[in-house]
Amino acid sequence: MEKGGTRNLKFFFSFLSWILYITSAFALEFSLAGSYNFGSNLFSLYNEREVINDSSSWTFDVGIIHLSDAFEFKASMVAKNDGLFSDPFSESYYAGFYFDFKEGSISLRNGNFSVTLGRTHLGDVVQSPYSLFVSSVGIPRNTVDISYDNGKFIYVTRWIQLCELKFGTDERERLKSSNYKVYALRIGNLRFGYQDITVYVGQRFNFEYFANPIPSFFIQYVNDAGRPYPEGVGETNYISGFFLDYTDIDKYYYAQVLVDDINMNRFIHPESYQNPDKIAWSLGLVQKTSIGTFSFYHAGATKYTFQPSAESGNQMFYGYTHYPYFVYTKDGKNVVLPFELLYAGYKYGENNLAFMVSYAPSFITGFNANFEFVILGERSPVNAWNDRTTYIPGTHLLDDEVKEYRAIGNVSFVRNISNELAVSAYLSTEFIWNASTVVEANSDNVRKPLLRPQKGNNKPLFSADVVISFRKSF
Numbered sequence: 030m031e032k033g034g035t036r037n038l039k040f041f042f043s044f045l046s047w048i049l050y051i052t053s054a055f056a057l058e059f060s061l062a063g064s065y066n067f068g069s070n071l072f073s074l075y076n077e078r079e080v081i082n083d084s085s086s087w088t089f090d091v092g093i094i095h096l097s098d099a100f101e102f103k104a105s106m107v108a109k110n111d112g113l114f115s116d117p118f119s120e121s122y123y124a125g126f127y128f129d130f131k132e133g134s135i136s137l138r139n140g141n142f143s144v145t146l147g148r149t150h151l152g153d154v155v156q157s158p159y160s161l162f163v164s165s166v167g168i169p170r171n172t173v174d175i176s177y178d179n180g181k182f183i184y185v186t187r188w189i190q191l192c193e194l195k196f197g198t199d200e201r202e203r204l205k206s207s208n209y210k211v212y213a214l215r216i217g218n219l220r221f222g223y224q225d226i227t228v229y230v231g232q233r234f235n236f237e238y239f240a241n242p243i244p245s246f247f248i249q250y251v252n253d254a255g256r257p258y259p260e261g262v263g264e265t266n267y268i269s270g271f272f273l274d275y276t277d278i279d280k281y282y283y284a285q286v287l288v289d290d291i292n293m294n295r296f297i298h299p300e301s302y303q304n305p306d307k308i309a310w311s312l313g314l315v316q317k318t319s320i321g322t323f324s325f326y327h328a329g330a331t332k333y334t335f336q337p338s339a340e341s342g343n344q345m346f347y348g349y350t351h352y353p354y355f356v357y358t359k360d361g362k363n364v365v366l367p368f369e370l371l372y373a374g375y376k377y378g379e380n381n382l383a384f385m386v387s388y389a390p391s392f393i394t395g396f397n398a399n400f401e402f403v404i405l406g407e408r409s410p411v412n413a414w415n416d417r418t419t420y421i422p423g424t425h426l427l428d429d430e431v432k433e434y435r436a437i438g439n440v441s442f443v444r445n446i447s448n449e450l451a452v453s454a455y456l457s458t459e460f461i462w463n464a465s466t467v468v469e470a471n472s473d474n475v476r477k478p479l480l481r482p483q484k485g486n487n488k489p490l491f492s493a494d495v496v497i498s499f500r501k502s503f
Contacts, residue, residue: 043421056094056095057093057102058095058317059500059503060092060093061092062496062498064087064088065085066085067084067085069459070418071369071370074464080362081113081364086108086111087109088107089107090131090498091107102134104145106128106130106131110126114359115361141179142175143174144174148171149172151187154185154213154272155274155285155311156274157326162224162268162287162374163373170191173404184211184215188208189206190206191228191351191352201231204228205346205353206232206234207227207373211223213272219275220275220276223269223270224272224347225267226267229264229265230265232262249261253265264345264347265347268374270288281313287374287432288306288308289308289495304422305332305420306424307331308332309330309334313325313327319391321390321391322389325386327382327384332380333413336414344412350372350411351372354477356467356478372410377405381403381406383401385399387399393442398439399437405433405435406426407482409477411477412473412475412479413439432482435457441455452499453494455494457493458491459491462487462489463487464486464487464488466480466481467479
Protein backbone atom coordinates (compact mmCIF):
# COMPACT_ATOMS: atom_id res chain seq x y z
CA MET A 30 0.00 0.00 0.00
CA GLU A 31 1.36 3.42 -0.96
CA LYS A 32 2.15 6.01 1.65
CA GLY A 33 -0.15 9.05 1.79
CA GLY A 34 2.61 11.50 0.72
CA THR A 35 3.46 9.55 -2.45
CA ARG A 36 -0.20 9.09 -3.34
CA ASN A 37 -0.92 12.81 -2.95
CA LEU A 38 2.13 13.84 -4.94
CA LYS A 39 0.90 11.61 -7.78
CA PHE A 40 -2.49 13.27 -7.51
CA PHE A 41 -0.85 16.71 -7.65
CA PHE A 42 1.07 15.91 -10.84
CA SER A 43 -2.04 14.34 -12.39
CA PHE A 44 -3.93 17.52 -11.59
CA LEU A 45 -1.12 19.62 -13.10
CA SER A 46 -1.23 17.50 -16.28
CA TRP A 47 -4.97 18.05 -16.48
CA ILE A 48 -4.47 21.81 -16.14
CA LEU A 49 -1.92 21.73 -18.96
CA TYR A 50 -4.39 19.80 -21.15
CA ILE A 51 -7.14 22.34 -20.46
CA THR A 52 -4.86 25.27 -21.31
CA SER A 53 -3.96 23.62 -24.63
CA ALA A 54 -7.63 23.15 -25.51
CA PHE A 55 -8.69 26.75 -24.83
CA ALA A 56 -7.17 30.22 -25.21
CA LEU A 57 -5.62 30.42 -21.77
CA GLU A 58 -2.41 31.62 -20.17
CA PHE A 59 -0.59 29.21 -17.85
CA SER A 60 1.81 30.47 -15.19
CA LEU A 61 4.20 28.66 -12.88
CA ALA A 62 6.55 30.29 -10.40
CA GLY A 63 8.92 29.06 -7.72
CA SER A 64 10.53 31.30 -5.10
CA TYR A 65 13.11 30.69 -2.42
CA ASN A 66 13.14 32.95 0.64
CA PHE A 67 15.70 33.18 3.41
CA GLY A 68 15.87 35.49 6.37
CA SER A 69 13.00 37.22 8.12
CA ASN A 70 9.41 37.71 7.00
CA LEU A 71 6.46 39.92 7.90
CA PHE A 72 5.68 37.75 10.93
CA SER A 73 9.16 38.48 12.29
CA LEU A 74 8.11 42.08 12.93
CA TYR A 75 5.55 40.99 15.50
CA ASN A 76 6.90 37.73 16.93
CA GLU A 77 10.05 36.67 18.71
CA ARG A 78 12.46 34.21 17.13
CA GLU A 79 11.26 31.45 19.46
CA VAL A 80 7.76 31.76 17.96
CA ILE A 81 8.61 32.41 14.29
CA ASN A 82 11.99 30.99 13.43
CA ASP A 83 13.78 32.97 10.72
CA SER A 84 14.73 30.34 8.16
CA SER A 85 14.46 29.49 4.50
CA SER A 86 11.24 28.50 2.77
CA TRP A 87 9.83 27.72 -0.66
CA THR A 88 6.73 29.00 -2.42
CA PHE A 89 5.24 27.57 -5.61
CA ASP A 90 2.55 29.40 -7.55
CA VAL A 91 0.39 27.78 -10.26
CA GLY A 92 -2.26 29.69 -12.17
CA ILE A 93 -4.39 29.84 -15.29
CA ILE A 94 -5.88 33.01 -16.77
CA HIS A 95 -8.25 33.64 -19.64
CA LEU A 96 -8.73 37.22 -20.79
CA SER A 97 -11.07 38.58 -23.44
CA ASP A 98 -13.16 41.70 -23.98
CA ALA A 99 -16.26 40.05 -22.48
CA PHE A 100 -14.95 37.41 -20.08
CA GLU A 101 -12.08 37.03 -17.62
CA PHE A 102 -11.18 33.89 -15.70
CA LYS A 103 -8.44 33.74 -13.05
CA ALA A 104 -7.48 30.74 -10.94
CA SER A 105 -4.22 30.45 -9.01
CA MET A 106 -3.01 28.77 -5.83
CA VAL A 107 0.21 28.73 -3.85
CA ALA A 108 2.01 26.01 -1.94
CA LYS A 109 4.28 27.12 0.93
CA ASN A 110 6.41 25.47 3.58
CA ASP A 111 7.11 28.54 5.75
CA GLY A 112 5.34 26.95 8.74
CA LEU A 113 3.32 30.06 9.61
CA PHE A 114 -0.04 28.31 9.91
CA SER A 115 -1.32 25.03 11.26
CA ASP A 116 -2.35 22.46 8.66
CA PRO A 117 -3.63 18.94 9.49
CA PHE A 118 -2.15 17.40 6.33
CA SER A 119 1.02 19.41 5.77
CA GLU A 120 3.58 17.09 7.35
CA SER A 121 1.91 13.74 6.72
CA TYR A 122 0.73 14.25 3.13
CA TYR A 123 2.44 17.23 1.48
CA ALA A 124 6.08 17.15 2.66
CA GLY A 125 5.65 20.19 4.91
CA PHE A 126 3.77 22.32 2.38
CA TYR A 127 0.32 23.84 2.81
CA PHE A 128 -1.94 25.33 0.14
CA ASP A 129 -3.58 28.73 -0.04
CA PHE A 130 -5.66 30.76 -2.47
CA LYS A 131 -4.13 33.57 -4.48
CA GLU A 132 -6.88 34.31 -7.00
CA GLY A 133 -10.16 32.65 -7.96
CA SER A 134 -12.54 34.92 -9.84
CA ILE A 135 -14.53 35.50 -13.01
CA SER A 136 -15.44 38.83 -14.61
CA LEU A 137 -18.09 39.64 -17.18
CA ARG A 138 -17.90 42.87 -19.22
CA ASN A 139 -20.29 44.59 -21.55
CA GLY A 140 -19.02 47.97 -22.70
CA ASN A 141 -18.91 50.31 -19.70
CA PHE A 142 -20.37 47.72 -17.32
CA SER A 143 -18.57 44.87 -15.50
CA VAL A 144 -19.33 42.27 -12.84
CA THR A 145 -16.64 40.41 -10.90
CA LEU A 146 -17.19 37.67 -8.35
CA GLY A 147 -15.04 35.15 -6.58
CA ARG A 148 -12.18 35.07 -4.11
CA THR A 149 -10.10 38.03 -5.14
CA HIS A 150 -8.63 41.38 -4.17
CA LEU A 151 -9.68 44.29 -6.38
CA GLY A 152 -7.98 47.18 -4.60
CA ASP A 153 -8.85 50.81 -4.02
CA VAL A 154 -9.74 53.42 -6.62
CA VAL A 155 -6.43 55.20 -5.92
CA GLN A 156 -3.12 53.59 -6.84
CA SER A 157 -1.01 53.73 -3.70
CA PRO A 158 0.80 51.55 -1.16
CA TYR A 159 -1.14 53.60 1.41
CA SER A 160 -4.69 53.36 0.03
CA LEU A 161 -7.24 53.97 2.79
CA PHE A 162 -10.55 52.30 1.89
CA VAL A 163 -9.23 49.00 0.51
CA SER A 164 -5.86 47.71 1.70
CA SER A 165 -2.94 47.74 -0.71
CA VAL A 166 -1.96 44.31 0.66
CA GLY A 167 -3.47 41.74 -1.70
CA ILE A 168 -5.55 39.56 0.63
CA PRO A 169 -8.12 37.62 -1.44
CA ARG A 170 -11.60 37.52 0.07
CA ASN A 171 -14.99 36.51 -1.32
CA THR A 172 -16.21 39.46 -3.35
CA VAL A 173 -19.04 40.58 -5.63
CA ASP A 174 -18.26 43.77 -7.53
CA ILE A 175 -20.44 45.77 -9.96
CA SER A 176 -18.67 48.63 -11.73
CA TYR A 177 -19.72 51.22 -14.30
CA ASP A 178 -17.38 53.66 -16.07
CA ASN A 179 -18.43 55.59 -19.18
CA GLY A 180 -15.38 57.82 -19.19
CA LYS A 181 -17.13 60.62 -17.29
CA PHE A 182 -19.00 58.95 -14.42
CA ILE A 183 -17.78 56.07 -12.26
CA TYR A 184 -19.88 53.99 -9.89
CA VAL A 185 -18.73 50.95 -7.92
CA THR A 186 -20.57 48.82 -5.40
CA ARG A 187 -18.65 45.90 -3.90
CA TRP A 188 -19.53 43.36 -1.24
CA ILE A 189 -16.49 41.97 0.60
CA GLN A 190 -16.70 39.09 3.03
CA LEU A 191 -14.30 40.07 5.80
CA CYS A 192 -14.62 36.82 7.76
CA GLU A 193 -16.86 33.82 8.31
CA LEU A 194 -15.27 31.96 11.20
CA LYS A 195 -16.01 28.29 11.72
CA PHE A 196 -16.07 28.39 15.51
CA GLY A 197 -17.58 30.77 18.05
CA THR A 198 -20.93 31.27 19.75
CA ASP A 199 -21.30 35.00 19.09
CA GLU A 200 -22.41 35.56 15.49
CA ARG A 201 -21.19 39.16 15.69
CA GLU A 202 -17.64 37.83 15.94
CA ARG A 203 -18.02 34.95 13.50
CA LEU A 204 -19.66 36.85 10.64
CA LYS A 205 -18.45 40.20 9.33
CA SER A 206 -18.78 41.78 5.89
CA SER A 207 -18.46 45.20 4.30
CA ASN A 208 -19.84 47.09 1.34
CA TYR A 209 -17.63 49.53 -0.58
CA LYS A 210 -19.01 52.25 -2.85
CA VAL A 211 -17.42 54.81 -5.17
CA TYR A 212 -19.11 57.75 -6.89
CA ALA A 213 -16.70 59.70 -9.11
CA LEU A 214 -16.54 62.19 -11.97
CA ARG A 215 -13.76 62.33 -14.57
CA ILE A 216 -12.98 65.66 -16.22
CA GLY A 217 -10.11 65.24 -18.64
CA ASN A 218 -7.22 63.76 -16.67
CA LEU A 219 -8.77 64.67 -13.32
CA ARG A 220 -10.98 62.44 -11.17
CA PHE A 221 -12.87 63.49 -8.07
CA GLY A 222 -15.02 61.15 -6.04
CA TYR A 223 -16.77 60.14 -2.85
CA GLN A 224 -16.14 56.76 -1.19
CA ASP A 225 -17.90 54.96 1.62
CA ILE A 226 -17.57 51.70 3.51
CA THR A 227 -20.24 50.01 5.62
CA VAL A 228 -19.05 47.31 8.01
CA TYR A 229 -21.72 45.05 9.49
CA VAL A 230 -21.60 41.98 11.73
CA GLY A 231 -23.80 38.97 12.38
CA GLN A 232 -24.81 38.65 8.72
CA ARG A 233 -23.03 37.38 5.62
CA PHE A 234 -24.64 39.64 3.03
CA ASN A 235 -26.93 42.66 3.12
CA PHE A 236 -28.79 43.19 -0.14
CA GLU A 237 -29.73 46.83 0.40
CA TYR A 238 -26.24 48.11 1.15
CA PHE A 239 -25.06 46.37 -2.01
CA ALA A 240 -27.92 47.13 -4.43
CA ASN A 241 -29.23 50.52 -3.28
CA PRO A 242 -27.12 53.24 -4.98
CA ILE A 243 -27.97 55.83 -2.32
CA PRO A 244 -24.94 56.55 -0.07
CA SER A 245 -24.82 54.13 2.83
CA PHE A 246 -25.13 56.83 5.49
CA PHE A 247 -28.75 57.45 4.50
CA ILE A 248 -29.52 53.72 4.27
CA GLN A 249 -28.29 53.22 7.82
CA TYR A 250 -30.03 56.36 9.09
CA VAL A 251 -33.46 55.58 7.60
CA ASN A 252 -33.48 51.88 8.45
CA ASP A 253 -32.25 52.28 12.02
CA ALA A 254 -34.73 55.05 12.76
CA GLY A 255 -37.70 52.91 11.67
CA ARG A 256 -40.35 53.77 9.06
CA PRO A 257 -42.34 52.68 11.10
CA TYR A 258 -40.20 49.83 12.49
CA PRO A 259 -36.39 49.73 12.71
CA GLU A 260 -34.76 47.58 10.03
CA GLY A 261 -31.19 46.69 9.17
CA VAL A 262 -28.47 44.41 10.48
CA GLY A 263 -27.87 45.75 13.99
CA GLU A 264 -24.24 46.64 14.65
CA THR A 265 -23.07 48.66 11.66
CA ASN A 266 -20.20 51.11 11.19
CA TYR A 267 -20.25 53.74 8.45
CA ILE A 268 -16.97 55.17 7.06
CA SER A 269 -16.71 57.80 4.32
CA GLY A 270 -14.30 60.08 2.53
CA PHE A 271 -13.10 61.64 -0.71
CA PHE A 272 -10.34 61.26 -3.26
CA LEU A 273 -8.83 63.43 -5.99
CA ASP A 274 -6.30 62.24 -8.55
CA TYR A 275 -4.68 63.35 -11.78
CA THR A 276 -3.15 61.10 -14.42
CA ASP A 277 -1.32 61.77 -17.67
CA ILE A 278 1.45 60.14 -19.67
CA ASP A 279 4.26 60.94 -17.23
CA LYS A 280 2.66 61.67 -13.85
CA TYR A 281 0.14 60.52 -11.27
CA TYR A 282 -0.91 62.67 -8.30
CA TYR A 283 -3.54 61.80 -5.70
CA ALA A 284 -4.98 62.78 -2.31
CA GLN A 285 -7.42 60.77 -0.22
CA VAL A 286 -9.11 61.27 3.15
CA LEU A 287 -11.14 58.85 5.28
CA VAL A 288 -13.43 59.73 8.20
CA ASP A 289 -14.47 56.98 10.61
CA ASP A 290 -15.79 59.51 13.13
CA ILE A 291 -15.47 63.26 13.46
CA ASN A 292 -15.90 65.55 16.46
CA MET A 293 -18.58 68.08 15.49
CA ASN A 294 -19.00 69.22 19.10
CA ARG A 295 -15.97 71.47 18.75
CA PHE A 296 -18.16 73.60 16.45
CA ILE A 297 -21.76 73.13 17.61
CA HIS A 298 -21.40 72.25 21.31
CA PRO A 299 -17.90 73.24 22.50
CA GLU A 300 -19.05 72.98 26.13
CA SER A 301 -20.12 69.32 25.65
CA TYR A 302 -18.03 66.13 25.46
CA GLN A 303 -15.26 66.03 22.85
CA ASN A 304 -15.06 62.64 21.17
CA PRO A 305 -11.88 61.76 19.24
CA ASP A 306 -11.58 62.40 15.53
CA LYS A 307 -11.01 59.06 13.79
CA ILE A 308 -9.45 60.23 10.54
CA ALA A 309 -6.89 58.90 8.04
CA TRP A 310 -5.28 60.65 5.08
CA SER A 311 -3.03 59.69 2.19
CA LEU A 312 -1.30 61.54 -0.63
CA GLY A 313 1.28 60.73 -3.26
CA LEU A 314 2.91 61.58 -6.54
CA VAL A 315 4.57 59.56 -9.28
CA GLN A 316 6.72 61.48 -11.77
CA LYS A 317 8.44 60.06 -14.85
CA THR A 318 11.63 61.83 -15.99
CA SER A 319 14.39 61.19 -18.49
CA ILE A 320 16.46 59.41 -15.82
CA GLY A 321 13.67 57.34 -14.30
CA THR A 322 10.46 57.35 -12.27
CA PHE A 323 10.35 58.99 -8.84
CA SER A 324 7.56 58.38 -6.34
CA PHE A 325 6.65 59.82 -2.95
CA TYR A 326 3.84 58.65 -0.66
CA HIS A 327 2.65 59.73 2.77
CA ALA A 328 -0.20 58.59 5.00
CA GLY A 329 -1.32 58.75 8.59
CA ALA A 330 -4.21 58.02 10.92
CA THR A 331 -5.28 59.25 14.33
CA LYS A 332 -5.68 57.03 17.35
CA TYR A 333 -8.75 54.71 17.40
CA THR A 334 -9.28 54.89 13.60
CA PHE A 335 -10.66 51.60 12.16
CA GLN A 336 -11.35 50.33 15.69
CA PRO A 337 -14.73 49.01 16.82
CA SER A 338 -16.55 51.01 19.46
CA ALA A 339 -17.93 50.23 22.91
CA GLU A 340 -21.05 51.56 24.55
CA SER A 341 -22.04 50.97 28.20
CA GLY A 342 -19.45 48.21 28.48
CA ASN A 343 -20.74 46.33 25.42
CA GLN A 344 -18.14 45.88 22.72
CA MET A 345 -19.32 46.51 19.20
CA PHE A 346 -17.61 44.16 16.74
CA TYR A 347 -17.64 46.24 13.57
CA GLY A 348 -14.01 47.37 13.44
CA TYR A 349 -12.74 47.57 9.87
CA THR A 350 -10.55 44.47 10.07
CA HIS A 351 -10.74 41.03 8.51
CA TYR A 352 -10.83 39.20 11.84
CA PRO A 353 -11.93 40.06 15.41
CA TYR A 354 -8.62 38.79 16.86
CA PHE A 355 -4.91 39.10 16.05
CA VAL A 356 -3.41 36.26 18.13
CA TYR A 357 -3.76 32.61 17.11
CA THR A 358 -2.21 29.36 18.33
CA LYS A 359 0.26 27.19 16.43
CA ASP A 360 2.10 24.23 17.94
CA GLY A 361 1.07 25.36 21.41
CA LYS A 362 2.50 28.88 20.95
CA ASN A 363 0.69 32.18 20.53
CA VAL A 364 1.43 33.83 17.19
CA VAL A 365 0.69 37.50 16.48
CA LEU A 366 -0.95 37.99 13.09
CA PRO A 367 0.76 40.96 11.38
CA PHE A 368 -1.51 43.97 11.37
CA GLU A 369 -0.79 44.46 7.65
CA LEU A 370 -2.75 41.22 7.14
CA LEU A 371 -5.50 42.26 9.56
CA TYR A 372 -6.61 45.72 8.45
CA ALA A 373 -9.09 45.77 5.57
CA GLY A 374 -8.34 49.44 4.89
CA TYR A 375 -5.08 51.39 5.36
CA LYS A 376 -2.50 48.70 6.04
CA TYR A 377 -0.91 50.40 9.08
CA GLY A 378 -4.26 51.21 10.67
CA GLU A 379 -4.43 53.71 13.53
CA ASN A 380 -2.05 56.03 15.37
CA ASN A 381 0.82 56.29 12.88
CA LEU A 382 2.62 58.30 10.23
CA ALA A 383 4.22 56.67 7.17
CA PHE A 384 6.50 57.98 4.42
CA MET A 385 7.88 56.24 1.33
CA VAL A 386 10.15 57.29 -1.54
CA SER A 387 10.97 55.07 -4.51
CA TYR A 388 13.03 55.22 -7.68
CA ALA A 389 12.99 53.13 -10.86
CA PRO A 390 15.85 54.20 -13.19
CA SER A 391 15.19 54.36 -16.92
CA PHE A 392 18.70 53.05 -17.70
CA ILE A 393 18.29 49.78 -15.72
CA THR A 394 15.16 47.99 -16.89
CA GLY A 395 13.39 46.06 -14.14
CA PHE A 396 15.20 47.71 -11.20
CA ASN A 397 13.32 49.41 -8.36
CA ALA A 398 14.37 50.71 -4.96
CA ASN A 399 12.35 52.26 -2.15
CA PHE A 400 12.84 53.47 1.39
CA GLU A 401 10.09 53.68 3.99
CA PHE A 402 9.96 55.30 7.42
CA VAL A 403 7.04 54.58 9.77
CA ILE A 404 6.22 55.92 13.24
CA LEU A 405 3.69 53.91 15.26
CA GLY A 406 2.11 54.30 18.67
CA GLU A 407 -0.07 52.08 20.81
CA ARG A 408 -2.78 50.35 18.79
CA SER A 409 -5.44 47.67 19.03
CA PRO A 410 -7.70 47.18 16.01
CA VAL A 411 -9.90 44.69 17.92
CA ASN A 412 -10.34 46.41 21.30
CA ALA A 413 -12.36 49.62 21.52
CA TRP A 414 -10.34 52.34 23.27
CA ASN A 415 -7.42 49.92 23.80
CA ASP A 416 -7.21 49.04 27.52
CA ARG A 417 -9.65 51.73 28.69
CA THR A 418 -13.38 51.51 29.26
CA THR A 419 -13.87 54.67 27.18
CA TYR A 420 -11.88 57.02 24.97
CA ILE A 421 -9.53 59.76 26.11
CA PRO A 422 -11.40 63.01 25.24
CA GLY A 423 -10.07 64.91 22.26
CA THR A 424 -8.10 63.82 19.18
CA HIS A 425 -4.81 61.96 19.59
CA LEU A 426 -1.93 61.13 17.29
CA LEU A 427 1.37 59.63 18.46
CA ASP A 428 1.16 61.20 21.91
CA ASP A 429 2.43 57.94 23.45
CA GLU A 430 5.36 58.08 25.86
CA VAL A 431 7.25 55.50 23.77
CA LYS A 432 6.91 55.22 19.99
CA GLU A 433 7.97 52.53 17.53
CA TYR A 434 10.11 53.55 14.55
CA ARG A 435 10.68 51.47 11.41
CA ALA A 436 13.26 52.14 8.70
CA ILE A 437 12.76 49.82 5.73
CA GLY A 438 14.79 49.54 2.54
CA ASN A 439 13.75 47.38 -0.43
CA VAL A 440 15.48 46.61 -3.71
CA SER A 441 14.04 44.50 -6.51
CA PHE A 442 15.25 43.45 -9.96
CA VAL A 443 13.32 41.59 -12.66
CA ARG A 444 15.10 40.18 -15.72
CA ASN A 445 13.17 38.71 -18.65
CA ILE A 446 15.16 35.80 -20.05
CA SER A 447 12.64 35.26 -22.85
CA ASN A 448 8.99 36.00 -23.58
CA GLU A 449 8.01 33.13 -21.27
CA LEU A 450 10.77 33.04 -18.62
CA ALA A 451 11.77 35.65 -16.03
CA VAL A 452 14.07 35.74 -13.00
CA SER A 453 13.48 38.13 -10.09
CA ALA A 454 15.41 39.03 -6.95
CA TYR A 455 14.15 40.94 -3.90
CA LEU A 456 16.19 42.22 -0.97
CA SER A 457 14.76 43.85 2.14
CA THR A 458 16.52 45.22 5.20
CA GLU A 459 14.79 46.77 8.17
CA PHE A 460 15.55 48.13 11.59
CA ILE A 461 12.90 48.62 14.27
CA TRP A 462 13.42 50.81 17.32
CA ASN A 463 11.17 50.20 20.36
CA ALA A 464 9.33 47.36 18.65
CA SER A 465 5.80 46.81 19.95
CA THR A 466 4.80 43.74 21.93
CA VAL A 467 1.46 42.26 22.92
CA VAL A 468 0.00 43.64 26.15
CA GLU A 469 -3.02 41.99 27.72
CA ALA A 470 -5.89 44.34 28.59
CA ASN A 471 -7.43 43.53 31.98
CA SER A 472 -8.65 46.95 33.08
CA ASP A 473 -11.50 47.34 30.57
CA ASN A 474 -14.70 45.49 29.72
CA VAL A 475 -13.56 44.11 26.34
CA ARG A 476 -10.36 42.40 27.55
CA LYS A 477 -8.70 41.95 24.18
CA PRO A 478 -4.97 42.63 23.75
CA LEU A 479 -3.15 45.58 22.21
CA LEU A 480 0.31 46.31 20.84
CA ARG A 481 2.43 48.80 22.79
CA PRO A 482 5.93 50.06 21.86
CA GLN A 483 8.62 48.90 24.30
CA LYS A 484 11.63 51.12 24.91
CA GLY A 485 14.92 49.47 23.95
CA ASN A 486 13.29 46.54 22.13
CA ASN A 487 15.29 46.99 18.91
CA LYS A 488 15.24 44.44 16.06
CA PRO A 489 17.30 44.25 12.84
CA LEU A 490 15.67 42.21 10.05
CA PHE A 491 16.84 41.03 6.64
CA SER A 492 15.28 38.91 3.91
CA ALA A 493 15.97 37.88 0.33
CA ASP A 494 13.84 36.19 -2.33
CA VAL A 495 14.78 34.64 -5.65
CA VAL A 496 11.91 33.90 -8.03
CA ILE A 497 11.83 32.01 -11.31
CA SER A 498 8.56 32.42 -13.23
CA PHE A 499 7.28 30.83 -16.40
CA ARG A 500 4.30 32.11 -18.38
CA LYS A 501 2.91 30.57 -21.56
CA SER A 502 -0.13 31.46 -23.67
CA PHE A 503 -1.97 28.80 -25.65
